[in-house]
Amino acid sequence: MKFSAAFMGLVFATSLSIACQQEGLNCAPYDGACNLLIGIASTQNLTGSRRMFVSTTTTTGFMSGIANGDGICQTDANTNGLSGTYKAMIANGVGTLRRASLSANTGDGQLDWVLRANTVYYRSDGSTIISTTGSNALLSVPLQNSISSGAGQYWSGMNADWTTGVDSCADSGAEGWTFVGAGAGNGDVGDVSATSTAAIRTTSVACSTGGLFLVCVEQ
Template identity: 40%
Template sequence: MEAGSENLLPSSPTYIFLAPAHHGGLGGIYGADEWCMRKVPADLKGSPYYSYKALLADGINRRASVTGNAGDGQINWVLQASTVYSQATTGTPTIGTTNSKKLFTFPLTNKIRPDSITDFGSITWTGLNPNWTTAPYNCNNWTDGADINVGTIGNYNATSSNAIFDSALIVPGLITCSSGGKLYCVEQPAPPIRFFKYIYLAPLSPIGHNGNYGGIAGMDTICNNDTMKPVELLGKGTYKAMAVDQSITIPSTPATRRATPNPLNWVLRPNTTYKRVDGATLFTTDINGLFSSMTNRFGEETENNGYIWTGLNSDFTTATGYNCNNWKSSASNYLGKIGSANTNVKSVALSYTNRPCDQTTNSSEPIRVVCVEQ
């Protein structure tokens, strides 16, 4: 992923939400951020661009302050200066306003947990002391979920500094790493606009799918399913499948996606560069939203990237009759056109061969879909 290349749109107000409980083995700070991104509530996805990070410290990958309440030596810190943060609930009650040092001063205006959540627990992993310095106990940098280690927690029902360090516990601030702790997930500001779009293969894991997706719309649904996406693309736009269907006479059914001629709901934009998640350029489209050559292949791995259902001929026209009955059939007597994710030869990438629609693989490699950012 190219640093600073995301195109996130700001929203108002700035939210903090509680992610569901997880043991202390979060996969480190960045694993905690991924947990936040995979648990963003649906009502916070009004914009296709959003980003949240965990209010969690380990002193190495994330730090709030070296000196108590000073905000010095911050690393990858998640709160912004002089910003009003609100609960992610009806009425958006204010949690508090940060100071110029990107820290809350206590007490908060309201607790972080919305009253609408009838949850009488309290455990929130933080890794923080009550003065925002990094606590010494953090489940081995948030990688260990064993009960022989401990991590530092806050109380999400508190408005005092107990919100980040629960001093009311028998052993203040500490709990075993096998316990289930929630996370404070903090909305992030918009980085610079980027001038390209992303493409990825869905599902993320190399598991094939037969030709029955319930239609083109079902393919698009898979592309926008957060469990299918690389974490780098969570909160970064909406996606559609690079596949086409056709009009059917009996029963009368119009096409829903076509590349050329007369483009219909086509997924590639004119004069736009498309890249893989790793930053490798795939191609740049022409004024018709098509491309004549590829710099790199759709798949990132060195081999076994598999194949993709497309319904396309090599010139982007619709391969009539080869779309698994408009992507609604998994019967072996229907055929679907597939491309290859293992090549940068455009004609092969778009239109390699035909496969029976009950198949999920070709030559033991999965058949998936190419998902294109809109």
């Protein structure tokens, strides 16, 4: 039977710590090494990495539904030479549902959600880590780095706790992110330059507002 180096390191670190404590010795000199080995071992729980980027295409909140938002992301990915399938990180509570979490910051009740559990998310450069998801498939906040090095807002449709917001540019009973009627309401937006919960939701703006981005996530 073969064991990974990370697993053996964890066994060694644990054994060393227990031995020190049993003998009543000062374990402080070994703490750094133990923590390093434990940290290496813990990364074995990760299932891989994916990329995220801010769309070059901007849109109002009238994007003809989240399927068209996904289409914008895929087109921009192809244009920028990124392989794979990309979808928009946007929640929708009316019609075709896309949900990150029913309860605050838990990841329960997810539907068509675009993030994976236990995954490292990078910017499109493939080297700048944005954040890592836990088993709840939600990014850890504060983020390690902002989604983008640039500034701007993107349509998110979420509250700052990952629950679906009430503002999703939808007429009563109609599909979200489609309504173009008079007084078409507002849509929730996030800040691509933030590392706090503002990266998920910072405010809501009129659905007719142009020049807003989408955050696109590799599937």
